[in-house]
Amino acid sequence: MLDPVERSHPLQDSPRKRSRTSKSMEPPESPTNSWIAIEPPASGPRPPQAQDPYTPPPTNPPPSLYPPTFGEAQFDIVLRRQRTRPIGGGGLKLTAIPSRFLNLSNDFEFSGWGTVSHLDLAPDDLGRGEETLQGIRRSRVLGQFMASALAGNDILGGVFYTLPAVVGVASVYSPISLLVAALTLFLWRPVMEELGSALPISGAPYTYLLNVSSKSLALVGAALLLLDFAATAVVSAATAATYLAGEVSLPFPPFVGAILVLVIFTLISLSGLKESARIAFAVLALHGVTMMVLLTASAVHWGRHGNSRLKDNWIAGQASSAPRIATQIFYGVCIGMLGLTGFECTPAYTASIKQGRYPLVLRNLHLSAMFLNVITMLFVFAVLPLDVIVNGANLLSVLAEVAAGRWLRTWAVVDAVVVLCGGVLTGILSACELLERLAHDRVLPAAFLKSLPLTGSPHVAIISFVVFSGVLYASSGASLAIMSKMFSLVWLTVMMLFPLSALLLKFNRGRLPRTSVTSLSVIFFTIAVALAISVGNIVIDPTTVGYFAIYFIAIIILFSACQNKGLFVRLFYWAYDQSPVMQTWSWTRPWSERLAKLMRRMRRQPVCILCKTDEINHLFQMVLYVRQNEETACLKLVHFYDEDEGLPSEMEANWKILDEAFPEMTVDLILVKSTFSPVNVAALAHRLQIPRSLMFMSCPGPNFLHSVADFGTRIICL
Template identity: 30%
Template sequence: MGPKGTGWKSTKLGGHDRSHSFSHATPDSAHYLIRQTLSKLSVESFQHPGFGRHYKVDVPAGPLELIEGQAKPKHLLGEWMSTAICANDILSSVIYTSGLVSATAGVLAPVCLFIVAGVLHLFKSIYCEAISALPSNGGSYNVLLNATSKSVAALAACVTVLSYVTTGVVSAASAIAYLHVVFPQVHLVYGTVLLLLFFACLTAFGVSESARVAVGIFALHVLTLTAVCLLSSVYVAFNSATLHANIEAGYPDVILAGGRVRGTFWTALFFGVSTAFLGVSGFETSAQFVEEQVAGVFPKTLSNMFGVTVFNPLLCVLSLGVLDIDEVVTFKDSVLAHVVRRVGNWLQIELLGVHGGGAHLGSLLMTWVSIDAFIVLSGAVLTAYVGITGLVRTMARDRCLPQFLLATNRNGSCHNIIFGYFLLGSSLVLLMGGDIEVLGNIYTMAFLCVMIAFAVGVVLLQAKRLKLPRDITTPPLTLALALLAVGTSLVVNVAFKPEILVYFLLYLGCVLALVGLMFERVRLLKLVAHVVDKWSPRSRLAAWVQLEVQRVLDVPCVFFCKRDDLYVLNKAALYVRNNEQTQRLLIVHATSNPFSDTITGLSEHATMLCAMYPKLSSSLVTLTFPPGHETFSGALIEWFCQEWDVPRNMCFVTCSNSVKVKISELGGVRVITH
């Protein structure tokens, strides 16, 4: 394997007889390792990739300048457009949270929602640290991928996939529930499936999120919620009896591990807080498209989202001031519509003095709120489709998921991902009968797992990637409190609805099984090849299996190294062996002096790696900077990837404070060692 261009030459590491380097300077220890390696390759010699080469490449100035010109900033999203996309997610959950939390916490529901807002404040610094250190899309998957092993990152990604599935399903079911208020003939279950199908087709035809449309939806929704708060406040000011009655009603009983437990202050607080996390789901959205935001906007979006969470406890208090708590629980799927209907009827009769005849103000307000809820919840469904497409596409490119998911139609949409998501979501709707409470519990579990993964990722960044520059460092106490809060809430959710855990694990297991097959596919294919070879050694199936194994293993990994350090090179080789399915490692060193001692040492150590790890062919690539471009940059990496036909996400770097360029400027490379 070599570059597609010209002006390069290669020398086989170890010489013609694989015993000497190109400079004939291989040390005696390397000679011994090479002889020992060659003597052990008799059994699986057909699988041995061979020793690497030393490629010497002069980087041309012209293509590099062209790439630098093309890399000029594209149109990025500002503060309010970014906030609108995220806030639509978090504000859509406000619509159905009050009723669900009141069912478990009773009159303590507003307090529980306020406590969750405080926990969210803890996570603000956690998210800011992670994104300032690694400003790339992908959320917790990207953080863990750069801080620990690929398998751990893939586990977090699987939980995120489930979170996207459940957020789409809950949003669609809630949208249909509000539409059902206006049009009772709409079937809740089949309507939800049809809404999911509608947005699947819409996304497959190339329609995606529009920041301007998101701003419009956000403005309309904030206006609607503000109007609901103002009108309900007037009602409660004149009619406080309902609120007082709800306060005196006590705390609802809870079902714990299949048995009924008498409601107390503590049961209401614990189970209410664990349920209330559903009201802030969507907080992680901004981390999924940070690359599309103007620099410095990400922390502002988190602050703005923290600000809009004021609607959660406020609307919950007002709901308890307008409706009896039993009514709040009964109408939990569309509680705001019923709140404004009662408020509107009261305003029409008591303040306006209009009795009967014509349209009722309550019905008009209920229709307005229901249509607004349907619009913003439908927007959340579209966000879920866009988000899951981006995440699964990233995982497929990282070879965590099958490559057929990357197939696109003529509109450029990944239709296999889109309709696969639709099938998963629809099956969940049909299995749960469209029950928003049950679906919400599954969603809460997934969301809490995502939050835990993000916090754990920051802990690992502080422990293993401390040299990565970042704008903020989260205090250990903040990390501990955040992990304790979400961890406790997850345990309480499982104890509260243990039967929900079965469905959670079922869907998570399906995604994990697919990822596991991808991680073990080479071993499985080799097992198939062994069985086929015994029965029919010259069959087409045997040939196909061997070709498929070779195709998987021939995709190289690239490690960009600044200096000759055998310890770091060995760690890179071990990382590739333990995390990637490949038999080729390209060690790339960019320099202005192609005859330096560093290159001689790198060549010797690349030869040693070939001998130490016979199933991994380590080649050295020396890139000579063109005049005027003596800086390691993202443009150089992009040129190398194009020239050698290497996926960008298979490029790795070390975490070193001596590299003057920021990780964000290298464009998606992975940090694998320190």
């Protein structure tokens, strides 16, 4: 049970619990400097013992002539604060600071006094904690090939819409551009490996930024991720519809087919179908077999007809000057990054990958994408004439027909539709996981966590995301070219978040254990490369940045409004307070009380800080983080302690200072006599009914025995 304890003042405790500050600042016992004489006014007679300022005072000086010691002064201050603090907590911590509300009450801005409690974890709590920890460990079931399949469908399926886009800007230099684009991932792989070893948690890069920086910067990452998932779904659906329109006569335009694909997979998602590793592996296996047959047929055709086609295309597509060649290759690299989209999805399920397999997954995806994109583009120029390549949209289906016949073209189209539709489903499900995570972190309303009773699918998140994707596609004029260019820019921006997270990880969480370390030069060079390629995409089509900026700003405003909804309600309350005329209207009089109740209700969710030390500066920084990043009026300071070592000497005294320093929050101190471990933290979360995503801790050191992924908490300080 929670056992409330209120002590009269900390100085009456045992010597072990006395304040270190008090002992260090007490005056020495030497009779020569124990007291300092106070000089009386000049008009009065001077006492004989005070004529020489260095003469020691008498042994028992009159108390009125000398100030109290620091210990005596602290004793009086603590007693005065104890008299003003309610014994059982509660009451409002009102202050004398003037209010910004001139006509209405500001009582909603204050909370009650906190209490100190001792807590013993019950066997039921420990059982639930062990069950939670075992569930986390059981989820790490993906080997390198199954884990590669989840993101592999996006990466390897990008060949269908990447090749035509690259040919449009790089012409015959497209294979070179694709090779250079694929080589850039050698910069990102060590950066992502370090992040994955230090923070093996899902939801990256949003969760990376959430643990190494502020919540505001993490929301920027979440906005970019949401835009990336929407572009993935739209481009995959539009490309699938385009491939169908190129093979059969559809009774509607291709953009209608893209919308139908989105609607169909919305219904599939609402039916409760979840993408599993086995399904993804089966789809990827089909795609792999199809591409191997296509490449084999193309190689045989190339061997039979020789290099004449390749030479003719090279001569016809040559640029007029060396700068023009460099420009075309660079533009091809910028657009060729589309062929690597999906690589950013791998950290999103890091927690499900077996230990030590994450670097292998990155290697598999990287090398397979590099091989498939470059070799396929080379076969395109060796088999097809240049005018067909430049003007054709379904390059792979045309390549299949020329290399082997109509049967292979049909097979390639079926494979394209299946793989691309799998990309649509991946975008929807990934976005739903992100939206649910944001709802757990109290950024989005709790309605995004609601699910249908029969299928268990998060219908609010699914419908909201698909509507957003449809608006995104419609605003581009249903243009696949514009969406592909914007997709490339969004992907580059998301990929830029990884070196930025690594940089913040080194600076803000340098103590965090990790098995892989990347040099600062690699991180800065990766950021520079990402910036250069992003600028290249903007130069190719300046309108692309317009679409990107509009939707990015719109999502940021939406997330910021949801994150700071209490601030907007307070602004309405202030506007009502500043309008005496509105307060005279009968239909607006209940507004003040309703707004105040709304603000109290939004701040009711408790937040927990797991504190290791009693140092006031450290505790203050952690409480300040909660104040700046979370809307709550209920804060729990929890300290796990060992009975042999006892409690830190100033924990309770400094807690009372924090409780007084933050009148807008009720700061409770909970002392748990147990070890600090993932099982006990999960048991505590069950006991206090606080989600582990709202439990914060400081950065563990290199000798920490547990993985931060097992705790499920947020790291908020060094």
